[in-house]
Amino acid sequence: MKRLLLGTTAISVLALSPIANANTTIELQRFFGACDAEYGSSIDVSAAVGECGIITTLVNKFEADNPGIDVKVTTVEWPGYDQLNAQLASRSAPDVVSMHYSAMSDYQSRGLLVPLDSLLKEQGIQATDFTDAAISSVTKEDKIYALPFDNWTMLFHVNTNLMKQAGLIDKNDNPVLPTNRDELFAQGQQFKNATQQPYLIQISANETAAYARIFYTLMMQQDSKFFADPSRIDLSGEDAKAALTLMKEIVNKGLSSQNLDYPAAVSAFANGNGGIAVNGTWLIGSYDAQSKEANNALSDGYRVFPVPQFFSQKDATYADGHGWVVPRGDRSDEKMAAIGKLFKFLYDNDYEWARTGHLPTVKKVITSNEFTSLPHRSDIAKITKTGQALPAEVLRQFAIQDILGEELGSAVNGNKSIDDALKTAQYRINDLLENI
């Protein structure tokens, strides 16, 4: 009986041990939503659409290709940093986390992120493989702290049906866009007179990010060094005044929609209530799909371009992006190797992610046929060169964006003078940075 028991126990242990030791588990935490109902078991990446669909399918495919590795996904409400902060405080941070480039400095500066240089090198990934816009955003103190996954920015989404009505289409059927501020006002007025619609559809209510992003772009186009010292913002120069004056004049001349929040601005453009929507890369897919359907405001009439260069000094656009970081923590070599494999897989599938509308970070993807043959991508590909982030050392970029957006909004909507708004924004931002 004793032998029988021992034998049974031994067989059970042997049988169970491979199950217990087989897989390395990577805990991956991300935003982008959950879509298990549609993509929970799909591994056909090329058939997936949208941020959620593509990232869910990519992870499923990685697991299918790597039977020894499990990826346990936790989705968080965008942007998820409160949750991450709590996890870091309780030393229970996940292994891989999605993070905006603009948020990385806050974590890297406190030593909360693991440098990834050697991990990427082991997978044969070089810093030179990535676009300048991407790699410069994830490099801090000469070390790489994230796998850059995409770049996103504000764009000019153009309703070419209305532009045609306004006579703003050239002989090659391309929309005529302004190349300086005078052309902006002239074309805007021409559009308004012909269509009785605002030339630009801008997000102006319950919004701070859009104001700040456009302001950054206009500052960068003047080659402004408003963060020459990363611990202080300088908005006292003529460059800041010129940028904000342009934003205000667009509204004062009635060339922009007013009092639209984000959803209202998105649907206003979809319904043909304006010529050009100033909004992000992420809307390309939705508007393009709409343009392929009949009998709507965008039917056969949608194009998209980078924000034009309004100042002569530099062709630049403010760009942010999403990356994958590894928070500080104790991890075995096996787990780090598994993370390396996951990163290599995501790097290899940068094209698939670029189908979301975001711009790829891997140089060879940008020049690939499959990417350039995607709708509209060749029109915006130059952003991978002109895209520019705030200096990597600038902390609290999310909070700065909110403060700046509030003050710029006050000036644009007439509640504050331009000088007052810039002065207050500078004071509030520097106060924030001084008290970190």
Add this chain to the structure above:
Amino acid sequence: MKTLRYSPEHLTSNRRLFWIAAALGIIMMAPVAWIIGLSFKDNAELLRGTEAVFSLPYTLVNYTNILKSSSVFGWFMNSMIVAVGQTFGVLLLSSLAGYAFARLEFPFRKTLFIIVLFGLAVPEQAVIIARHQMFNWFDLHNTHIGLILPNLSSAFGVFLMTQFFRAIPKEIDEAAMLDNASTFRIFWKVLLPLTLPAQATLGIFTFLQAWNDYWWPLISATKADMYTLTIGIASSQTNFAQSEGLGFLGAQAVFASLPVVIVYIFFQRHIVTAVSGGAVK
């Protein structure tokens, strides 16, 4: 059978009141109807304009997408465990404390009661970091206990129950004492049943607060299988759900509010009493 008679003036007055109440009711229900309408519409259609709510076709796809998610029932159960656990815990502790403050004599009773009342003035934000660290020391994050414990010490609950016990005539205690009942027996068998209206009020408020709680579960339940429904459905929203997933957002809101609506339907009388301040007399 007694026939009710109303004067023409009385009827006119009541009709006016009825129509005013009906108009106010419609105004208050409009956002709810709007959300329900959105929940039955296709997301792509709503992206182009929410006026699509008023026209066919309608779809159940947003609800089926919620129900197909393997996690949603786990989140629902977590919310239920936390809300029910917290409700029973608060009722038990608040009743015991309320009885003690109202009926028992012990050193520093008044001082302790004032200290408890100070709890009403301390916002959760002021203690959240210390609380998070303490729960970390005891390894209580990502557990049901970790979600239930922080709100068991309800200053409002203790205050409410103390006031209610004080309102019960002491002669009832004395009559029970004459029958040789112990202090606990007086509390349990005699006085506690008399506090049922207050218990119902406190229970309903506690359940609703626990069900809707967002902040503490957000930073304590960081593993997906420990999410409560509020955190779970927020995490499943896409980045631009307010424009690209409006129908799904509506369906989530309806789904998450169903238990609260059910609680309201069953305990409507007590809630109205509680809100109108009738519980404490």
